Amino acid sequence: MRQLSEDDRPGLRERKKARTRASIQEHAVRLFRAQGYDDTTVEQIAEAAEVSPSTVFRYFPTKEDLVTSDEYDPMLIAAFRAQPSGLGPVPVLRGALREIFAGMSAAELALQRERILLTLSVPALWGANLANLIETLRMLTELVATRQGRPRDDIAVRTFSGAVFGVMVEVMFRWAQEPDMDIPAELDRSLAQLETGLPLRED
CATH class of the missing domain: 1.10.357.10 (Tetracycline Repressor, domain 2)
Structure with missing residues (x-):
């Protein structure tokens, strides 16, 4: 049986997810304030947060959620x-x-x-x-x-x-x-x- 690594442990996984979520939102808010909400794309946010657009949508299903959630x-x-x-x-x-x-x-x-x-x-x-x-x-x-x-x-x-x-x-x-x-x-x-x-x- 494969031993669980540290990354397999739920506590660490959840903390990693929380960090990813926080990073995406921080970059989104920064870009919205700098460029304007309407002029900022999810692709730009994903690039700034170093994740894929699909990852952004996994944590924030809508663009509005990036601010309100x-x-x-x-x-x-x-x-x-x-x-x-x-x-x-x-x-x-x-x-x-x-x-x-x-x-x-x-x-x-x-x-x-x-x-x-x-x-x-x-x-x-x-x-x-x-x-x-x-x-x-x-x-x-x-x-x-x-x-x-x-x-x-x-x-x-x-x-x-x-x-x-x-x-x-x-x-x-x-x-x-x-x-x-x-x-x-x-x-x-x-x-x-x-x-x-x-x-x-x-x-």
């Missing part, structure tokens, strides 16, 4: 669920976001901001970005409902989730225009303000 929703789900029991939904979310941002490098933060700038400035991306925002709101509503032991369609859960999501989107969009903003601190401060003024009350 990321791995942060699964990270938020895991971090949210890992927070200590007994906390309210806002402290849970604040803790989850602090955990995520603590694990991000300066380069990853810069890429995230560049992606937001593109989604705001390129009309071709608005539809895909809206679909992603709707899915993130749905995910957040599910997390809050489960944490609170309430139905997903509970009006308090939906109102609370919408308010929290609105705060997060507003801060993210403002960060795109204010590069010196300390985004983790501003998100935390804004969510704390929301908790003070709009708590999720039990009936």
